[in-house]
Amino acid sequence: MQFDINNPYFRTKVLTASREELRDMLLEGCLRFMQGGRDAMARKDWEGVYNGFTQAKAIILELINTLDRNASAELCDRLSGLYTYMYSRLTEGSFEKDISKVDEVIGLMQYERDTWAMLMEKLAAERAARRGPVAEADGAPTRLPAAPVAGAAGKERPALSVSA
Numbered sequence: 001m002q003f004d005i006n007n008p009y010f011r012t013k014v015l016t017a018s019r020e021e022l023r024d025m026l027l028e029g030c031l032r033f034m035q036g037g038r039d040a041m042a043r044k045d046w047e048g049v050y051n052g053f054t055q056a057k058a059i060i061l062e063l064i065n066t067l068d069r070n071a072s073a074e075l076c077d078r079l080s081g082l083y084t085y086m087y088s089r090l091t092e093g094s095f096e097k098d099i100s101k102v103d104e105v106i107g108l109m110q111y112e113r114d115t116w117a118m119l120m121e122k123l124a125a126e127r128a129a130r131r132g133p134v135a136e137a138d139g140a141p142t143r144l145p146a147a148p149v150a151g152a153a154g155k156e157r158p159a160l161s162v163s164a
Contacts, residue, residue, distance in 0.1 A: 020120055023063075027113040030059040034090065034109060038102045041094075053094045053102075060087045082108070 037052025064083045067076040086105045093101030 026059050030056050031109050034106050041099055053090055057087055
């Protein structure tokens with residue numbers, strides 16, 4: 001889906017989304033912009049690189065700034081460190097025109113998105129188990145997991161787990 005704030009469908013989707021869905025949209029958008037910047041880098045389209053990575057870095061900053069330290073300060077510290085690392089590596093990769101650094105960040109963000117998707121599915125299942133068939137209407141987002149993601153060296157990553 002194209003991100004056009006003047007598109008009424010997109011505006012309605014954002015305004016009616018749950019916090020979980022908004023975070024999912026941020027992760028998806030960040031990946032889309034990073035991939036666009038990476039593709040532009042491969043084509044030596046420097047304006048496309050700038051536009052894609054600028055948008056991706058803005059989303060990473062939003063992810064950092066919206067961490068809820070009241071929920072879990074330790075988790076927020078870890079996520080903040082991860083996002084700061086991603087931001088730095090993306091900046092380095094863009095500045096140095098190093099696709100391997102960009103690919104590393106894309107891989108990390110895909111892993112983050114996949115983990116978030118699994119957590120959303122687990123929460124939806126727990127809500128459904130607690131409340132029965134009515135739970136579908138409580139706004140719990142559900143997603144199909146993304147295709148398996150290969151690591152930076154082409155190796156498959158270990159399976160994700162959101163077990164308590």
